[in-house]
Amino acid sequence: MPSALTPSRMTTDVLIVGAGVAGLWLNARLRRQGFSTVLVESASLGGGQSTKSQGIIHGGAKYALHGALSGASEAIADMPRRWRDALAGKGELDLSGVRLLSEAHYLWSPGTLAGNLTSFFASKAVRGRVDHVTGDDLPPALQNPGFKGKVYRLAELVIDVPSLVERLAELSGDSLLAGTKIEPLLEGEDLIGLRVDGREILAQRVVLSAGAGNAELLKSMGLSHPPMQRRPLHMVLVKGPTLKPLYAHCLGGGPKPRVTVTTHPAADGQWVWYLGGDLAEAEGVARDPEAQIAAAKKELGNLLPWVDLSKAQWATLRIDRAEPAQSGLVRPDNAYLSVQQRLMVGWPTKLALAPDFADRVLAALARDGVHPTPQSPVVGLPKPPMAQPVWDQLLP
Numbered sequence: 001m002p003s004a005l006t007p008s009r010m011t012t013d014v015l016i017v018g019a020g021v022a023g024l025w026l027n028a029r030l031r032r033q034g035f036s037t038v039l040v041e042s043a044s045l046g047g048g049q050s051t052k053s054q055g056i057i058h059g060g061a062k063y064a065l066h067g068a069l070s071g072a073s074e075a076i077a078d079m080p081r082r083w084r085d086a087l088a089g090k091g092e093l094d095l096s097g098v099r100l101l102s103e104a105h106y107l108w109s110p111g112t113l114a115g116n117l118t119s120f121f122a123s124k125a126v127r128g129r130v131d132h133v134t135g136d137d138l139p140p141a142l143q144n145p146g147f148k149g150k151v152y153r154l155a156e157l158v159i160d161v162p163s164l165v166e167r168l169a170e171l172s173g174d175s176l177l178a179g180t181k182i183e184p185l186l187e188g189e190d191l192i193g194l195r196v197d198g199r200e201i202l203a204q205r206v207v208l209s210a211g212a213g214n215a216e217l218l219k220s221m222g223l224s225h226p227p228m229q230r231r232p233l234h235m236v237l238v239k240g241p242t243l244k245p246l247y248a249h250c251l252g253g254g255p256k257p258r259v260t261v262t263t264h265p266a267a268d269g270q271w272v273w274y275l276g277g278d279l280a281e282a283e284g285v286a287r288d289p290e291a292q293i294a295a296a297k298k299e300l301g302n303l304l305p306w307v308d309l310s311k312a313q314w315a316t317l318r319i320d321r322a323e324p325a326q327s328g329l330v331r332p333d334n335a336y337l338s339v340q341q342r343l344m345v346g347w348p349t350k351l352a353l354a355p356d357f358a359d360r361v362l363a364a365l366a367r368d369g370v371h372p373t374p375q376s377p378v379v380g381l382p383k384p385p386m387a388q389p390v391w392d393q394l395l396p
């Protein structure tokens with residue numbers, strides 16, 4: 001029930017449900033444009049997929065590898081620039097202070113795939129976006145006399161997602177609201193807001209950006225569109241005193257990276273390697289955690305035999321990617337938004353595409369003539385907690 005400090009009925013311009021990167025980014029952009037907002041979160045800020053992601057701000061080069069990047073019109077191609085501007089404090093949001101883990105992500109071919117790669121790097125899709133690197137320019141973990149293979153630098157950033165979530169929460173001011181019981185507020189057949197733990201919140205527009213929670217929220221409103229799909233992953237985490245930073249897709253023979261490695265700072269100062277890519281897809285999902293760790297040890301032993309992992313700690317994480325249902329297995333390269341009168345529902349489909357998700361909501365508001373209205377400030381809303389980084393949860 002509402003506390004005595006805050007009203008049991010309030011109004012706002014835009015009411016958002018779900019404080020992952022999509023909801024938080026949108027909230028910050030709306031506030032910057034003068035809209036009043038309330039952002040409801042049922043668990044922790046960023047604790048869904050966002051802080052469990054690898055933090056790569058893709059520009060699409062990975063998809064060019066299997067021909068899925070159809071052209072410059074794809075929103076993803078512009079994402080590294082938009083994030084770079086925001087991180088420098090001169091973009092659509094001021095994200096100065098967010099920790100940049102790597103200026104670049106790398107493509108690494110372990111040596112036997114030269115033929116395959118030559119045609120890829122000659123292709124129009126990647127020309128001008130990748131540079132071949134050697135020697136001291138190699139990622140620290142690959143600077144070893146035993147290393148054989150080719151490494152290409154992609155103009156894609158890797159960010160520390162927990163620090164991003166913290167900054168976006170700051171930009172949210174007093175708009176964050178912890179709430180678990182969410183019901184539609186109707187006037188006749190029309191959605192006019194939501195009831196959140198008994199508190200009525202009227203809004204010009206309601207946006208569902210609850211990731212995997214969208215399907216259930218839609219169901220509670222008697223809606224089945226847009227349909228959602230989940231794609232499971234079984235990620236591996238390894239922490240150890242000998243690890244050096246590595247941000248790279250290691251290429252195999254197939255269209256997907258054999259393994260994608262990102263490196264994250266644990267609270268105790270050690271580095272954690274977070275392993276995704278093909279290792280974490282179908283076959284990895286079918287393995288139990290013990291077998292998945294064994295597979296990861298074998299993979300790292302083959303690829304990076306000089307890295308001493310004898311003192312490393314290991315864990316796995318099962319997590320689903322939530323997206324709009326797709327026909328076939330085509331990966332979306334744009335954010336997705338469905339608009340149904342006053343309700344908007346969507347998924348960014350990638351952390352990198354959070355700016356595109358916000359663009360789509362702002363465009364829908366402009367199209368419908370929804371403008372900021374004067375609101376009395378609300379203070380004292382119960383706030384959701386910050387998510388703890390997943391590497392610190394699993395490898396304390």
Ligand code: FAD
Nearest residue numbers: 018020021022042048049050053054056211213350351352
């Ligand atoms: P989420 O982060 O899942 O946030 C949804 C929020 O809604 C959660 O906080 C949840 O608690 C809340 N919620 C749910 N139900 C309710 C409810 N009923 N009421 C209130 N709140 C609710 N993308 C990239 O661009 N680069 C990467 O390197 C990358 N790596 C990834 C690695 C992994 C392992 C995974 C799983 C995904 C990765 N992604 C990556 C994809 C990216 O993480 C997601 O697309 C993005 O984080 C989705 O953001 P979101 O805000 O939509 O969802």
